Amino acid sequence: MTTAPSTAELIAARQPGFSLPRDLYCGQQALQDDLEQIWYREWLFAVPACEIPKTGNFATLNVGQYPVIVIRGADGRIRAFHNVCRHRGQRLCPKASGSNPKLVCPYHQWTYDLDGKLLYARDMGEGFDASKYGLKPVHCVDIGGMVFICIAQVPPAINDLAKNLMTYLAPSALADAKVAFSSTIVEKGNWKLVLENNRECYHCGGSHPSLCRTYSDDPEMTVMEGPNSASAEILDHWDRCDAAGLPARFVSAPDMQWRLARVPLMDHQESFTMSGKAAVSRRMGTIPWNDAGAMMFYHFPTSWNHFLPDHAIVFRILPISPTETEVTTKWLVHKDAVEGKDYDLNKLTEVWLATNDEDRRVVEENQAGILSPAYEPGPYSPRQEMGVLHLVDWYCGLMSSRLGLQAAAE
Incomplete structure (x- = not known):
């Protein structure tokens, strides 16, 4: 049985100046690699800051498997958190947007301040340390009114x-x-x-x-x-x-x-x-x-x-x-x-x-x-599609570098 080529192999086989191989546009493994190497590691535009102008205003989005909440705190600062309760993993905010004075889990009412600190967890027993169960932060920055987030533990320079x-x-x-x-x-x-x-x-x-x-x-x-x-x-x-x-x-x-x-x-x-x-x-x-x-x-x-x-x-x-x-x-x-x-x-x-x-x-x-098996990559117009070439070259360069480093580490 023939093994399907990896994302790295597909990118390496890509002809410069041409569209990408079929599986990079429709393969599940390619999407998973895209998520892990790009979407979970790069800064992403989330919302315009004016969408959440007041204390407690929030907006949510899903970055692959990661639900994220972006919220404005009482100090005026915009922060982002994983939209996951630290108790048993319930999504804190199922709505796309709204406003709350506190973040209250709808399952068991664990309550968090707008800065992510756990304020209330009923009947958790003697010795329970609430300071260990604050919301997990997501890197967040407001640049001139555009809010960007990054899922990575260490974000790239911005x-x-x-x-x-x-x-x-x-x-x-x-x-x-x-x-x-x-x-x-x-x-x-x-x-x-x-x-x-x-x-x-x-x-x-x-x-x-x-x-x-x-x-x-x-x-x-x-x-x-x-x-x-x-x-x-x-x-x-x-x-x-x-x-x-x-x-x-x-x-x-x-x-x-x-x-x-x-x-x-x-x-x-x-x-x-x-x-x-x-x-x-x-x-x-x-x-x-x-x-x-x-x-x-x-x-x-x-x-x-x-x-x-x-x-x-x-x-x-x-x-x-x-x-x-x-x-x-x-x-x-x-x-x-x-x-x-x-x-x-x-x-x-x-x-x-x-x-x-x-x-x-x-x-x-x-x-x-x-999606047709008859598809094969075709040439981009150097006059009309230079912007597409920039995109595809950026994608292939970044993925080649990161997948190559990953393979070397393994």
Whole structure:
């Protein structure tokens, strides 16, 4: 009986410039390796901080097998914990979000303070030491209004990302924002297919009529190689932003795990709306013009985001199974913006609700084709799919390194 190739062997056999072997998109072992080597070890975008603005506000998410709760404490600090009671393992908070003055296990009412300390455990007997049974913490950091978590015992360095992200997010003033709308869908596709689809606009003209009213599918408008290397239109936009003190020029991690840049929308349009005009009259932050474009932030493996003068859109993906991915989108507006007065919710959300559903269909058909034994990896377009190449090269490089070290240790 032939043994199936390992994830490391599949990656080693991958032809550079081509899509990945079939099992990396649909195999259970590949997903388990992805979880253990990436999702359980890297910083992940969890929620915008403005989603939990008050003491006791919480949000939950599942990172593979790990349920996590993110909560704001009485001291204003945002913390994250494993969403597991230290008594008999009940999930503390089954809801996606809410607010509690204390964290009370619904099973036997063990009660924890918002900093994770165990406050109450009934009838545990003489000598029971509550200090040994606080909630298990998860690394958590608020960077300019975006909350990141890391499951690993020792997280990777985040200083370089934090420094750049705080600078680029500052003009959007996310501390003064609120969540106007949230959408969660499940795409029946591997998490890498969801990200690959996001990282190119080769498909946009044929798939996204609403988005392409304002967002160009010309690769020259999204391919940037450095702070002085981009199309003439983008360079002109960056010069304009520089003159106003608005961070805009391309900056990235050396391995392209994250990247930041502000790009103009087509024809000086203002926002991702059907009309191209701003969706919210009460603007966010200190961005000086309506046509300042979108500050784009990508972070592998979990997030892409757009920050505009009138609103922001943050996206988070989480793997569910080898062929299922949860995609959550949140629209942020100024905290004082009033629905029905300062913005119409339909106009604010219609473009990206449609785009998300269109992307879902594309990803699901992509996955359906890859499930066929007839699938074999095909070549990426060096002009249209450079962003996909960045993603796949990052994935293969990281996994090769970590799986190789693991094999050597064994």
